Amino acid sequence: MDIIVLIKQVPETSDVKMDKDTGTMIREGVASVINPLDLYAIETGIMLKEQHGGCVTVCTMGPPAAAKALKEAIAMGCDEGVLITDKKFAGADTWATSYTLAAAIKQLGEFDLILAGERATDGDTGQVGPGIAAWLNVPLATYVSKIESLSADSIIIERLVEEGYQGLQLPLPALLTVVKEVSTPRLPTLRGKKKARAYTLRAMSASDLAVDEAKIGLKGSPTKVVKIGYPKVTRGGVVVKAAGEQGLSNAVDSLLEFLQEKKLV
Amino acid sequence: MAYVWTMAEQSHGRLREVSFELLSRGRKLADKLDTKLCSLVFGSGLSDDTLQELVHRGADEVYVVDDARLDKFVVETHSNVLADLVQRYKPHTILAAATSSGRTLMPHVAVKVNAGLTADCTELDIEEDTKLLLQTRPAIGGNIMATIKSPIHWPQMATVRPKSSRPLPLDLNRIGNITRIAMFDAHYDERVKVLGLRPYDEGLAGIEESDVVIVGGKGMKKAENFGMLRDLARHFGGVIGGTRDAVDRGWLSYPHQIGLSGKTISPKLYICAGVSGSIQHLAGIKTSECIVAINQDPDANIFQVADFGIVGNLFEVVPLLNAKLGTCKKEGK
Numbered sequence: 001m002d003i004i005v006l007i008k009q010v011p012e013t014s015d016v017k018m019d020k021d022t023g024t025m026i027r028e029g030v031a032s033v034i035n036p037l038d039l040y041a042i043e044t045g046i047m048l049k050e051q052h053g054g055c056v057t058v059c060t061m062g063p064p065a066a067a068k069a070l071k072e073a074i075a076m077g078c079d080e081g082v083l084i085t086d087k088k089f090a091g092a093d094t095w096a097t098s099y100t101l102a103a104a105i106k107q108l109g110e111f112d113l114i115l116a117g118e119r120a121t122d123g124d125t126g127q128v129g130p131g132i133a134a135w136l137n138v139p140l141a142t143y144v145s146k147i148e149s150l151s152a153d154s155i156i157i158e159r160l161v162e163e164g165y166q167g168l169q170l171p172l173p174a175l176l177t178v179v180k181e182v183s184t185p186r187l188p189t190l191r192g193k194k195k196a197r198a199y200t201l202r203a204m205s206a207s208d209l210a211v212d213e214a215k216i217g218l219k220g221s222p223t224k225v226v227k228i229g230y231p232k233v234t235r236g237g238v239v240v241k242a243a244g245e246q247g248l249s250n251a252v253d254s255l256l257e258f259l260q261e262k263k264l265v
Numbered sequence: 266m267a268y269v270w271t272m273a274e275q276s277h278g279r280l281r282e283v284s285f286e287l288l289s290r291g292r293k294l295a296d297k298l299d300t301k302l303c304s305l306v307f308g309s310g311l312s313d314d315t316l317q318e319l320v321h322r323g324a325d326e327v328y329v330v331d332d333a334r335l336d337k338f339v340v341e342t343h344s345n346v347l348a349d350l351v352q353r354y355k356p357h358t359i360l361a362a363a364t365s366s367g368r369t370l371m372p373h374v375a376v377k378v379n380a381g382l383t384a385d386c387t388e389l390d391i392e393e394d395t396k397l398l399l400q401t402r403p404a405i406g407g408n409i410m411a412t413i414k415s416p417i418h419w420p421q422m423a424t425v426r427p428k429s430s431r432p433l434p435l436d437l438n439r440i441g442n443i444t445r446i447a448m449f450d451a452h453y454d455e456r457v458k459v460l461g462l463r464p465y466d467e468g469l470a471g472i473e474e475s476d477v478v479i480v481g482g483k484g485m486k487k488a489e490n491f492g493m494l495r496d497l498a499r500h501f502g503g504v505i506g507g508t509r510d511a512v513d514r515g516w517l518s519y520p521h522q523i524g525l526s527g528k529t530i531s532p533k534l535y536i537c538a539g540v541s542g543s544i545q546h547l548a549g550i551k552t553s554e555c556i557v558a559i560n561q562d563p564d565a566n567i568f569q570v571a572d573f574g575i576v577g578n579l580f581e582v583v584p585l586l587n588a589k590l591g592t593c594k595k596e597g598k
């Protein structure tokens with residue numbers, strides 16, 4: 001089983017603080033981490049390898065500093081790491097990113113399964129996985145919450161849709177984007193960390209890939225961000241205290257009034 | 266001028282509400298462009314009467330690719346059909362709902378037709394001089410709003426967050442054509458098999474499409490206590506959800522999780538109890554129309570975003586609220 005896991009390095013969000021007055025994010029000292037939703041993809045890849053044998057290759061397209069994310073994935077148990085990095089890739093939107101990653105995957109040769117996160121917490125689009133499946137013309141399942149079974153030539157999964165869990169059978173090779181329910185990510189072990197430190201990542205640049213330079217990076221991206229706005233976080237709503245029996249009753253009454261005014265009840 | 270298309274969604278011969286929400290978005294754009302609005306429906310078993318509602322809710326044209334092989338969503342086949350229609354009819358804009366199928370189909374098609382795509386938009390407009398689609402969406406967990414355009418690639422494509430717009434009122438006087446078209450056999454991709462659907466427990470289906478969502482956090486203390494939130498949800502005809510802490514403790518199943526690593530919702534009314542308002546949770550609720558919070562800690566972050574907050578013990582506030590809602594109903598208020 002040859003498995004490719006796609007990860008992205010994103011700004012850490014768990015300690016993001018918002019400036020209450022301006023509604024902007026305080027970015028000072030914000031570290032970079034593996035996109036938290038990609039940890040489920042990494043864990044799934046390692047688990048499947050443990051059950052079925054094979055090799056897990058973790059790939060990221062990003063700046064040289066993204067090497068740290070790959071090393072972390074190797075410390076968790078991935079076998080190989082590929083850093084797709086080049087100034088020419090910078091500023092890519094999801095279309096150009098999926099094009100570049102698809103080209104890199106072709107370069108890596110035969111594979112059985114590609115695993116990606118459901119979405120990255122910075123761009124938050126969830127478009128890269130489906131885009132790669134389209135470029136490579138491999139069957140796709142998004143929102144995968146469970147791997148039911150895996151054989152040499154097909155995989156049965158469940159995916160989360162609006163009405164419930166949908167079961168799908170896909171022939172291999174296939175691409176899955178996974179949600180949190182699919183696995184519980186392990187922590188890197190000491191041995192894993194040692195291995196990661198000694199490991200030399202494979203690097204790929206634009207010239208290593210058979211890519212059309214008009215389709216990569218900012219230049220190759222159909223979409224352009226034209227404006228950034230900062231919505232005010234604070235809504236300035238009413239806050240009442242429910243202290244004591246009377247206070248409690250008054251608070252609930254004023255909530256009901258508020259809801260009636262808004263025609264919500 | 267090329268048309269504006271919106272993708273209708275159906276299941277078991279019924280149109281989903283998002284189909285109508287998209288038409289109200291599309292109507293505004295088509296009017297600004299002075300062009301027609303067309304609703305696309307994939308699947309069989311929809312009667313003309315059912316399809317007429319798309320016209321009554323704003324469509325000028327309804328195209329139905331009427332084939333049972335499209336009844337269940339399988340991205341490969343749907344993508345083949347849509348990409349072909351795009352190449353043949355060259356629409357100006359395509360809008361789909363940011364649902365599990367819309368968010369899977371659109372990026373797949375965008376690659377095939379060589380077009381830009383913006384995910385999960387909450388505002389759409391047409392730029393006066395260029396006639397380009399201005400697509401505004403929350404990013405970085407809702408902390409910024411980015412406006413995006415696709416200046417040289419066509420069609421303009423976007424997915425739209427469910428519940429971020431309201432359907433237009435029914436206008437029975439509107440007329441429009443319903444055209445049924447056949448699917449090419451070559452577009453049918455047999456590789457992926459749909460094995461079946463295991464429905465959620467009752468009350469969860471469509472949490473993203475629900476008008477009212479009641480959320481419990483760690484402050485709920487244990488699973489049994491969610492009974493009072495279910496009562497509250499029943500009053501409003503809503504559904505219940507939870508923070509990651511509530512889900513990780515096993516009080517609710519994962520499909521209930523709201524936030525960064527769960528679902529993004531935009532209900533008319535969101536009420537939470539025992540939720541602190543972490544940045545990751547807020548990422549999933551910021552576009553809610555009205556936010557009500559009950560928390561005993563006056564400094565809880567959730568009060569920053571609340572339209573109405575009660576500082577108090579949820580185990581006192583929620584039961585009293587339920588009781589009073591009961592009386593309100595009885596008195597017929």
Ligand SMILES: Cc1cc2nc3c(=O)[nH]c(=O)nc-3n(C[C@H](O)[C@H](O)[C@H](O)COP(=O)(O)OP(=O)(O)OC[C@H]3O[C@@H](n4cnc5c(N)ncnc54)[C@H](O)[C@@H]3O)c2cc1C
Pocket residue numbers: 013014036481482483484485507508509510511522523524525526527528538539540541542543544545546549559560561562565577578579580
């Ligand atoms: C990568 C990442 C992804 C994440 N994704 C999500 C996500 O998708 N969704 C999500 O929700 N979280 C997510 N989190 C977790 C998030 O950071 C918070 O830990 C979580 O939202 C807190 O849940 P909570 O509000 O239920 O619990 P707490 O923060 O512990 O808050 C409990 C609140 O209950 C109040 N309370 C207690 N008792 C009572 C009482 N009797 N009456 C009234 N109030 C009471 C307390 O004052 C407190 O404010 C994520 C974190 C990370 C790092």
Ligand SMILES: Nc1ncnc2c1ncn2[C@@H]1O[C@H](COP(=O)(O)O)[C@@H](O)[C@H]1O
Pocket residue numbers: 006007008035037038041059060061062094097101115116117118119120121123124125126127128129
């Ligand atoms: N630059 C990248 N390098 C590798 N994988 C990526 C990259 N960007 C996105 N992905 C993968 O695609 C998923 C969805 O990302 P996005 O479409 O940006 O929300 C992520 O969870 C990753 O698995």
